[in-house]
Amino acid sequence: xxxxxxxxxxxxxxxxxxxxxxxxxxxxxxxxxxxxxxxxxxxxxxxxxxxxxxxxxxxxxxxxxxxxxxxxxxxxxxxxxxxxxxxxxxxxxxxxxxxxxxxxxxxx
Amino acid sequence: xxxxxxxxxxxxxxxxxxxxxxxxxxxxxxxxxxxxxxxxxxxxxxxxxxxxxxxxxxxxxxxxxxxxxxxxxxxxxxxxxxxxxxxxxxxxxxxxxxxxxxxxxxxxxxxxxxxxx
Numbered sequence: 001x002x003x004x005x006x007x008x009x010x011x012x013x014x015x016x017x018x019x020x021x022x023x024x025x026x027x028x029x030x031x032x033x034x035x036x037x038x039x040x041x042x043x044x045x046x047x048x049x050x051x052x053x054x055x056x057x058x059x060x061x062x063x064x065x066x067x068x069x070x071x072x073x074x075x076x077x078x079x080x081x082x083x084x085x086x087x088x089x090x091x092x093x094x095x096x097x098x099x100x101x102x103x104x105x106x107x108x
Numbered sequence: 109x110x111x112x113x114x115x116x117x118x119x120x121x122x123x124x125x126x127x128x129x130x131x132x133x134x135x136x137x138x139x140x141x142x143x144x145x146x147x148x149x150x151x152x153x154x155x156x157x158x159x160x161x162x163x164x165x166x167x168x169x170x171x172x173x174x175x176x177x178x179x180x181x182x183x184x185x186x187x188x189x190x191x192x193x194x195x196x197x198x199x200x201x202x203x204x205x206x207x208x209x210x211x212x213x214x215x216x217x218x219x220x221x222x223x224x225x
Contacts, residue, residue: 033213042198042216043152087152089214094140094159094204095167096214100151 004088004099011105012078020073020102022088029090032064032071037101038084046073046086078106110135114199114217121224127172127186129220131199134180139201141182142214143174146196158182159204194224 004024012018022032031050035043049055049064049071061074075082085101114131121127133139143155154167156174164174171190175183182199202214 035214042218043214044216045213048213095154095157095165096142096200096202097154098144098152103149 004090004097006086006088006099006102008100009103009105011107013107014078014080016078017074017076018078018104020075020086020088020104022071022073022099024069024071024088024090024099026090026092026097029092031091032062033089033091033096034060034062034073035087035089035098036084037087043087075104080106080108082106110201110215112199112201112215112217114220116220117218118221119223121189121222123191123224124188127184127189127193127222129184129197129199129222131182131184131217132180133201136180136201136203138179138204140204141176142200142202143182143184144198144200146198146219148196152198156184189224191224194222196221 004022006022031048033048034046036046037043046060047055047057047062049062052064052066054061054063059076064071073086083106085103087101088099090097111134140159142157144152145155146152156164156166158164158176161176161179172186197220199217200214
């Protein structure tokens, strides 16, 4: 089967850095993606790691290690608007499988 | 540019009534299309996906069905709704694997919040 594990909730302080981890048990996938979803809204794409290593997009970075079946999303200089749920996802063949999501709470 | 339309935004239906949710995509051809359901505060459960007209793959046995009568149209249906069908339904599209080389970026509609009463 395919499964992706994420912490259900993470809390951090405004201006700080937070890391959201994702471990997976699947094979034959193309890469690891991250999505953001605000309450009541639709998920939006944040980043994609096709290869091992770090990808940086502004305040957000994402990392993948296929040998460790592990990835993470790193959010820097946290802002209140970053309060949302974050999902890791893998694309296996034509399916997109999502983790259960991590709710990020940001304290002022 | 590509856009995805999903309607209605909210829906309240009695148990046992039929359901039809529609999703259309503009600005792209032969997209992969997806239906997801999300329970409150939970993850995205893949219900159906389609790689072409008339091609439907079902991920979870359930009370729902999907159809793709046109290249950029994806419909989610039920003949008789159950209370457990309540949730947030999301349609999404992405470029097929053979074209994109595996890039996972998917684009979501704004969702339909279904309440079965």
